[in-house]
Amino acid sequence: MGAVRQDVATLGAGWNKTLLNYALAMRALDELPISNRNSWKFLGAMHGFDEELWRGEELIGTGPVPADLTNGTYGDQCQHGSWYFLPWHRGYLATFEAIVAAKVKELTGDDWALPYWNYLDASNPEARKVPAAFIADKLPNGDPNPLKTYPRRPGLSALQPGRRDAFSLAAAEETDFTVDGGIGYGGGITGDFIQFGNWTGDIENNPHNTVHRLVGGYMTDPRLAGLDPLFWLHHCNIDRMWEAWMRAPGKKMTRDSRWRDGPADRLFLMPQLGGADPGITFGGSDTLTGGRFHPTYDDLTKGTGVVPGAVAVARVGMGPSHQQTVEPIGANAGAVSVGSKPESSLVTLEPQATTAGVAAMGATTPGAKVSRFYLALEAVRGQAPAPQIDVYVNLPEGADPDAHPELHAGNLTMFGLNVASRPHGRHAGNGLGYTLDITELAQRLKQAGDFDPSKLRVTLVPGEHVSDQQPITVDKISVLKRTGTVS
Ligand SMILES: [Cu+2]
Known part of the structure; x- marks a missing residue:
């Protein structure tokens, strides 16, 4: 200690x-x-x-x-x-x-x-x-x-x-x-x-x-x-x-x-x-507590986003982790490469699973089914050590991303992407994977009448350390539906 x-x-x-x-x-x-x-x-x-x-x-x-x-x-x-x-x-x-x-x-x-x-x-x-x-x-x-x-x-x-x-x-x-x-x-x-x-x-x-x-x-x-x-x-x-x-x-x-x-x-x-x-x-x-490497801190409240001992109410509980399911409900057609310009890709969704998920998105009644949606970027590869991209959903073609903060799904810094992408490395160049929670974004789209349960347009906007010389490739973009029970 x-x-x-x-x-x-x-x-x-x-x-x-x-x-x-x-x-x-x-x-x-x-x-x-x-x-x-x-x-x-x-x-x-x-x-x-x-x-x-x-x-x-x-x-x-x-x-x-x-x-x-x-x-x-x-x-x-x-x-x-x-x-x-x-x-x-x-x-x-x-x-x-x-x-x-x-x-x-x-x-x-x-x-x-x-x-x-x-x-x-x-x-x-x-x-x-x-x-x-x-x-x-x-x-x-x-x-x-x-x-x-x-x-x-x-x-x-x-x-x-x-x-x-x-x-x-x-x-x-x-x-x-x-x-x-x-x-x-x-x-x-x-x-x-x-x-x-x-x-x-x-x-x-x-x-x-x-x-x-x-x-x-x-x-x-x-x-x-x-x-x-x-x-x-x-x-x-x-x-x-x-x-x-x-x-x-x-x-x-x-x-x-x-x-x-x-x-x-x-x-x-x-x-x-x-x-x-x-x-x-x-x-x-x-x-963990009791283990040889368990540390002691002077404070766990400031700058942590949680208050130990106080119940957080930011998000509805979805039940025991092992009883939740995660299933893909759609994917794009193939790999996307992003250099100096934004690139878009269409994710085709399974309409029934999507509609059911959308209906359960905002559930708050204990025992009811509740869903969250995620964008998954799989097998991301690149040569820069910590490239950055922004991800948008349903950004109109040619639109200025900065004019649409309401369509911003998230921002990723891909620390270690260079190492994870080395073809001869210990990971055989598998790249990295990321998920972005788009539940609130999907709710906004639904309220605006802009949510099509058969497709989603995903736009990747290059940030720092992404260029035509050092592009990022994403093998697959899919939408995941996470389902649990309100607890
Ligand atoms: Cu670190």
């Missing part, structure tokens, strides 16, 4: 003791060779690693790379696009925190806990500002600032989402950790260890992916992101949101043994303090 993790905004302006100690520890850890399992570089490479890229970035010299980073033991481990996203990163944070805290203790005698960056705290007008210590040129004693070593978006001083960017706490409205079929707060089901799975969970989509893109630089690429000291404060906040979500009444954390005891093919592995063999193996349940 580590110390209590605090909001970085409450620790004092500028070089407060926590951030100064973080900088001193980082400098010391970043001077260690990558072969040391407690070095800054080794810890970063655990998230993602690519020898050629790292040599090109001059992160490592010409010497050999440790085998345990290239043979799959410790390197390239980050779990994305599945329900292992949250537990793997929780163990990763705890391991990192223990290593940094030990170094802080050695250097200064102080205790240390990882702070979090509470960027969506509505009660703090400065919440989106990058804490000053991360952008200062110098340490208080005039030495170069280690917290500013690695590249970010030029001139970054605050998270500045664009007009249509998803940057919100909307993920907290979801009540189920996972519903088989790709929908849920925490990501899609997999039984095995997988760096990039098929279905990205709501919290991973946003704000997690969004913040990676908005910070920019190394943070956009999973093979470099862990080197930015801001990465850890970002993930600490995502981890805190998960903790808050689990403790909010009505939220259904999975009890599935595949999650609790998994991954089945190999457990997660973290290095010990000091790096000696064997490392620490763990599974999902080790990250």
Whole structure:
């Protein structure tokens, strides 16, 4: 059990003791060779690693790379696009925190806990500002600032989402950790260890992916992101949101043994303090209350979208997760490629299933059938590390997307798309998958008399890092109907 993790905004302006100690520890850890399992570089490479890229970035010299980073033991481990996203990163944070805290203790005698960056705290007008210590040129004693070593978006001083960017706490409205079929707060089901799975969970989509893109630089690429000291404060906040979500009444954390005891093919592995063999193996349940990696936060209310102990009323409950069904009710004809211009695709719907779903969309009577609709983008591939697209429904041909916020289905940042698309990668280039909840949008269309149960027009509008040189392809766009019972 580590110390209590605090909001970085409450620790004092500028070089407060926590951030100064973080900088001193980082400098010391970043001077260690990558072969040391407690070095800054080794810890970063655990998230993602690519020898050629790292040599090109001059992160490592010409010497050999440790085998345990290239043979799959410790390197390239980050779990994305599945329900292992949250537990793997929780163990990763705890391991990192223990290593940094030990170094802080050695250097200064102080205790240390990882702070979090509470960027969506509505009660703090400065919440989106990058804490000053991360952008200062110098340490208080005039030495170069280690917290500013690695590249970010030029001139970054605050998270500045664009007009249509998803940057919100909307993920907290979801009540189920996972519903088989790709929908849920925490990501899609997999039984095995997988760096990039098929279905990205709501919290991973946003704000997690969004913040990676908005910070920019190394943070956009999973093979470099862990080197930015801001990465850890970002993930600490995502981890805190998960903790808050689990403790909010009505939220259904999975009890599935595949999650609790998994991954089945190999457990997660973290290095010990000091790096000696064997490392620490763990599974999902080790990250929950009572587990060795369960963290403690000073606050679970501000900037989490939920109030632990208070019932959330944002959305009607749909019954036990395993009793809900998810079925495709239509798909488009084939792959869509988006470059510098918006691309549209027609999704043909099964009219009967659609009409029945529409009728059950707004049900609130306990025991009644209730439906929600989702757009699913399957096997999305591309070469940029964190490309962004906007998705619209029934946008008239040639219309300006900005003139139709009511038809905006969502905004996606596809963090790690480059890695998930590598044809020779461990995922064989399967790409990533996303679902967007379009229930409210469908209700608006229905009220406006604009909902045709036989078809839907989906328009993909390119955002940052999408161009004719770096297009995105989407193998399939479908509409999913999720059905449950009002609870
Ligand atoms: Cu991340």
